[in-house]
Amino acid sequence: MGLGIIYALAGGIVWGFVPPLVKRGLVHSDVDAAVTVQQLAMVVFLLAVWVVGYGAGGLPVPLPAVVTFVILGAIGAFFGRVFLLRAIDQIGASRAQSIKNASPLLTAVIGVTFLGESATLGTFGGVIVIVAGILLITHTKGSEAEPAAPLAGLGNAALSFVFYSLGPILKRLGVLQGGDPIVGAVITQVTGLMFIGLLGKTVRIRIVWRGVPLPGAVCFAASGVVHAIGTILTFLAVVHAPAVIVGPIWNIQPLVTFALAHFTLKGIEIVRVQDGVGAALIVGGVFLLAWV
Secondary structure, eight states: HHHHHHHHHHHHHHTTTTTHHHHHHHHTTTTHHHHHHHHHHHHHHHIIIIIIISSTOOOOOOOHHHHHHHHIIIIIIIHHHHHHHHHHHOOOOHHHHHTTTTHHHHHHHHHHSSSSOOOOOHHHHHHHHHHHHHHHOOOOOOOSOOOOOOOOHHHHHHHHHOOOOHHHHHHHHHHHOOOOOOHHHHHHHHHHHHHHHGGGGGOOOOOOOOOOHHHHHHHHHHHHHHHHHHHHHHHHHHHHSSHHHHHHHHTTTHHHHHHHHHHHTTSSSOOHHHHHHHHHHHHHHHHHHOOO
């Protein structure tokens, strides 16, 4: 259990570096390039870890685990990531990451509304705190210095929040079905890359093969490698602890993203104190939902 918590904490910290890298890359390029380069970098890095560092172990993978990892790749590595990167482009790294990481709110609502789970005082408290954090992040009066967040950007962040909500559960399920965590990470991200090629047009994303400015390509590739490291750490976390325990822990990433955005994205995006407070409320609400 303790090792799972350590992996989850490390994964959350590592993942917090991804949105600022993407946002900096978007200064030089666009979302199509970000999706393409980041996903390619993730697949190449994970394959290298598997083949070189891991000795190509973990095979064969039981069919149920393969199906679970493919589903995870479709909803997380494809749909979730596409909408998150769009949100980062439109409303900024800090806001987009915080809204996306409020996904346990959806899990709680589904559990109480459709699965007959009982709502405790902690559940209500967690929901209220998360909603307060989201409202704080999305609220702005709008001015020349600080324009209101576009509805499209908030909508994309909300969609990423929906698609990422099943991630911890599917990771845990795939591992329990006999899937190796490293191989699971590879299958997930290869699936994401395949979906970008096959269904990218359905979400208005095209694969970019050339013409990506070097500064943008470097940032996107770095974000892919960092994201892949976080993916490995979170898969290892669910090997050693239940998803309901470690999922909220790796949701600390909005706090890391806010701190990095504040210091590294000056002149690129407006980072407000209320965004940091909102991120803290969301993280606190997630922990309330999980552990009270």
